[in-house]
Amino acid sequence: MSRSALAPLAVVAPILAACVVLVAGRRAPRLVIDVLATATAAGVAATTGFLAASTLGGRAVTWSGGWSPVGGRSVGVVLVADPLGAGLACLAGLLTAVAMLYSWRYLASLQAHYHTLVLLFLAGLVGFALTGDLFNMFVFFELMGAAAYALTALRIEEPDSVQGGLTFAVINSLGAYLSLMGVGLIYARTGELGLARIGRALGGQRADALVIVAFVLVVTGFLVKAAVAPMHFWLADAHAVAPAPICVLMSGVMVELGVYAVARVYTTAFAGVLPGGVLRTALLVPGLLTVTVGSGMCLIQRHIKRLLAYSTIAHTGLFVVAFAVLTPGSVAGAALYVLGHAGIKGALFLVTGLLLDRFGSVDERDLFGRGSRRDPGGWFFLAGGVALAGAPPLGPGIGKAVAEDAAGRAGYPWLVAAFVVGSAVTGGAVLRAGLRVFLGLGHPPQPPASETQGSGEQPETPSLVRAVPRTMLAAIVLLLLAGALPGVVPPLWVAAGRAARMFLDRTGYAGQTLDAAPPTPVAPLPGLGWTTTGVVLGLVSVTLAVAVALLGVYRPRRAGWRGPVRSPAPVELLHRLHSGHVGDYVAWLFLGVAVVGALIAVPLLAGR
Structure with missing residues (x-):
C-alpha cells in the first residue's frame, strides 16, 4: 500500500469501525466490542506512526477522488501528512487505544454507544491533524467536537x-x-x-x-x-x-x-x-496569561480532576509560548513537550479515575490518608507530579529544556521563567495531592467556602472496586512509559528537529502539495537534546515543585479551627471569574x- 493511501485509511477506518461496533453491539458480547475498538485504535496508531516516520524525507499528499492540481490550481480536497501532523494523529491513536484498554472494566451499562463515540472522536482528531483544507479543518473540528460533547455528558442522569x-x-x-x-x-x-x-x-x-x-x-x-x-x-x-x-x-x-x-x-x-513579529506578540500575551491563570487555579484546587484540568491549561500556555518563538528549535521543543505531557497527564487522570471508582470521591480533603502506601497507583501519581515538573530525563523535561534553549537563542531568555515557574507550580500541586491522599502527610486542607468539592460523586464502574483490574493498571503503566520515553530516546529528538523544520517550510509545503515538487532534504537541528543548562533548570523546577507541595501540606493552620476559611482576595477573585x-x-x-x-x-x- 502506498503512502498516499495511508492518510485516508487512518481517517476512514475508525468511522467504519464505529458503524460496525454500533450494529454488532446489539448482539455481540462486550468483550468482542472492547477488542474491536481497541484494535481499531491501535491500527490507526500503527498506520499514522509509519506515516510519520516515512514522511521525514518528504510529505505524503493525497488528493481525494484523484482531483490532483493542474498547473498549480486545484478543486479537490487534500490530505497532507508531514511528520508533525502524522505524529499527532499517531498520538491520538495511541491514547485512544490505551483509553479503550482502560475501559474494558468500565461503564459496562453503556454497551457499544461509548465505543462508537470514542471511535468517531478518533476519526475527527486524525482528520483534523492531516487535512490540508481550511474548510475540512472546520468539518473535522465539528466531528471531534460533537463526539466529545456527548462523551463528556455521558451520564445524562447526573445534572x-x-x-x-x-x-x-x-x-x-x-x-x-x-x-x-x-x-x-x-x-x-x-x-x-x-x-x-x-x-x-x-x-x-x-x-x-x-x-x-x-x-x-x-x-x-x-x-x-x-x-x-x-x-x-x-x-x-x-x-x-x-x-x-x-x-x-x-x-x-x-x-x-x-x-x-x-x-x-x-x-x-x-x-x-x-509578519512573524506581530503573530509572536499576539500569541505570547495570551500564552503567558494562560500559564499564569492555569497555574494559579491549579494550585488552589481540592477537586483532583479540576486540578489536573487547570494543569493542562497551564501547560497549553507553555506550548503556545514555545510556538510563538517561531524557530525550528522552539517548535521541536513544543512537539517533544506535547508527547511527554500526553502520557504523564493521561496516567494521572486514570489514577484519579481509580480513586473515584474505589472511594466515590476525587476530593483531596475527603480522600486524605485513604490511599495506601502499598498502592502502586499512589507511587504512579507521585511520579507523574515529578515528571510534570520537568524532571530530567523524562519526556516533559526534554520538551521544556529544548523550548527554554530555543527561547534563549531567539533573544527571549526571560521566557525561561515562565517554563520553570509554570511547570513547578503545576507539578507541586499534583505532588501535594498525592502526598495527602496516598501518604497521609500533613493535615487535611481547610476548605475555603468558594472551593469546588469533589466528594459524593458516582463511581464510573458498576460498583466500587476493591482491587485494581489488570487492564486498568496496564493502561496507566503504558502511559507513564510513553510519557517518559521522549526524554531518553535520542532518535525522537532528531525526528522532532526535522519535523519542526519541515513544518515551518511553507514554500516546500506549497510545492509538494500543488506542484508535485520533489521534497527538499531536511537536515537535523544541531545540538537538540539535553544540555547542562536544561538539566539544571529541570532540577530547579523539581526542587520548587517539592517546596510548593511541602508548603501546601505543612502550611500552618489555626489551632482548633475546623470550619471553612476565607480565601485571600486574589483567590476569591479567581473563583468568582x-x-x-x-x-x-x-x-x-x-x-x-x-x-x-x-x-x-x-x-x-x-x-x-
Missing part, C-alpha cells in the same frame, strides 16, 4: 454531567462558528479553501482589515479548543464530569491540536501576509477575540 457537557458544547460550538465566518471571509477574498492555495493567493499582499479579521476569526475556534485564556473556562467544567478515559484524550491530544491548528494555518496560509455560567464564559470568549484582534491589527494598521 453536573449535563451542565459540563452543555458548557463545553456551547463555548466550543460558538468558537467553531466564528472560525467558519473567517473561512467564508478568506474564501470571498481568495476563492480558495486549500491552505497552500490560500498561502499563494495572499503571498506578498498587504494585510488589510478583511484579511486580519478573517485570520482572527479562523484561529478563534482553535484557541477556544486549546483553552487559551481568557477562552479557557469551559475546560475544567468539562474535565470534572467527563469519564477518566475521555479526559486522557481531551487533555492529551484534543487541546494540543488547537495549538497545532493555529500554527498550521499561520505557517501555510497567512505567513506571507502577516470561573463562575460556571455559560453567559459569563461567552463574554470572556468575545473579550479574548477582541484582545487577539487588537494585538494583530494595531501594529499592522499603525505601521502604514
